[in-house]
Amino acid sequence: xxxxxxxxxxxxxxxxxxxxxxxxxxxxxxxxxxxxxxxxxxxxxxxxxxxxxxxxxxxxxxxxxxxxxxxxxxxxxxxxxxxxxxxxxxxxxxxxxxxxxxxxxxxxxxxxxxxx
Amino acid sequence: xxxxxxxxxxxxxxxxxxxxxxxxxxxxxxxxxxxxxxxxxxxxxxxxxxxxxxxxxxxxxxxxxxxxxxxxxxxxxxxxxxxxxxxxxxxxxxxxxxxxxxxxxxxx
Numbered sequence: 001x002x003x004x005x006x007x008x009x010x011x012x013x014x015x016x017x018x019x020x021x022x023x024x025x026x027x028x029x030x031x032x033x034x035x036x037x038x039x040x041x042x043x044x045x046x047x048x049x050x051x052x053x054x055x056x057x058x059x060x061x062x063x064x065x066x067x068x069x070x071x072x073x074x075x076x077x078x079x080x081x082x083x084x085x086x087x088x089x090x091x092x093x094x095x096x097x098x099x100x101x102x103x104x105x106x107x108x109x110x111x112x113x114x115x116x
Numbered sequence: 117x118x119x120x121x122x123x124x125x126x127x128x129x130x131x132x133x134x135x136x137x138x139x140x141x142x143x144x145x146x147x148x149x150x151x152x153x154x155x156x157x158x159x160x161x162x163x164x165x166x167x168x169x170x171x172x173x174x175x176x177x178x179x180x181x182x183x184x185x186x187x188x189x190x191x192x193x194x195x196x197x198x199x200x201x202x203x204x205x206x207x208x209x210x211x212x213x214x215x216x217x218x219x220x221x222x223x224x
Contacts (some may be wrong), residue, residue: 035213045161045204045215060212061117094160101208102151104172106160 002027004095004107006085008097012114017083021094023105024076029053030055032098034078039109050101053071085114118142118207120216128224135192137219139205146209152181152190153204155218160206165190197218197223 008020036048049059051069098104119142132139148168153161205216
């Protein structure tokens with residue numbers, strides 16, 4: 001059973017960089033595509049993008065230019081950076097994965113607030 | 117981008133009743149690559165259905181999915197207390213992956 005755990009700062013200042021890490025246990029990071037998804041009361045669930053261990057990446061065009069994902073196979077971790085951020089990036093951020101481009105496994109989510 | 121419109125926005129039913137939730141896509145969903153999720157407060161979404169009609173591991177058979185093209189349905193045959201939650205559809209046939217805005221299922 002794959003388990004995911006997001007970590008990172010809960011507060012980020014506007015125009016700065018949001019950096020999150022997803023730690024993977026119970027499964028090989030080279031097996032699945034790994035996605036980041038965020039959720040806000042206003043926009044609902046928004047897929048940010050996915051990355052495969054080989055480096056294959058697909059970002060949501062709505063965030064392109066601001067988002068970067070990477071994989072560290074030695075640490076079994078996936079990372080997300082978003083720069084620069086605004087108040088509109090305040091959300092619960094999830095990492096998620098599955099056998100297809102649907103999501104069997106989710107982290108518990110981390111609330112990131114963008115505020116000065 | 118495929119826009120998914122879920123209806124109704126909220127649904128009030130009693131335990132034991134049947135729930136029918138709709139998800140309509142702005143264009144045809146490739147190969148019925150549509151999934152349904154259940155989300156309870158403070159929790160991550162939980163996969164119920166993938167491929168429009170295949171139940172995920174451990175999902176009770178009172179949950180069923182159907183549809184193709186642009187019209188999809190999630191049916192809960194006999195509601196139990198733990199089924200009252202928010203339900204989302206998701207399409208993964210075209211990039212970007214998109215989600216519907218959700219249907220809130222409330223106890224009457």
